[in-house]
Amino acid sequence: MKNEPIGKLISYIHRQNQKELNKHFTPYGIGSGGQYSFLKAVLATPGVNQDQLTQQLNFDKATTARSLKHLESEGYIERKPDPNDRRSLLVYPTSKAEQFQPTLQRILDDTNKVMLSHLNKEEEDQIISLLQKIRQGLHEE
Structure with a gap:
């Protein structure tokens, strides 16, 4: 097997995984852009x-705002003003x-x-x- 650059392999795996997730989440009104991560x-x-979500999930503020707006319009979340800081919005799940x-x-x-279906337990853990x-190495830079 030819050695491929790790970035290319990770990118391919990510794209295929996103396609599969989109296929399963679209019927529920949850789209791409990591909306399921926010939910x-x-x-x-x-x-x-919202700022905590942006930092926690490592998305930019615009993506956070768009994703939350979409989830709110689909009825999955509601945003309420923070009683301690009226400029900040707190995000809650709906029923x-x-x-x-x-x-x-x-x-x-x-x-x-x-x-992971083609890996044994040891390979999965590895x-x-x-x-x-x-x-972790990327976060240290």
Whole structure:
């Protein structure tokens, strides 16, 4: 097997994974741009503010705003002014989001299983460990 640049391999895997996720999330009104990541984060931390989401998920402010606007229009989240800082908005999941949470997690789990299906447990642990090591190295720069 020819050695390909790691960036090219990671990019390919990411694109294929995004296609698969989009196929599963589109019927629920959740689109691309990591909207599912925002929804998962809001479900995990109700009342989080937009700036915290931007930092936590490592997206830019414009992507955060667009994704939250879309999720709000689809009825998954609601934004309320922060009582301690009226310039800041706090983001909460709606009952629709809470009901969707098991489906969201199932889709993410199933997609991960497909990606790892050709690996044994040792290889799976190894690739996860190596990718975490690469990510950590990028955050140190």
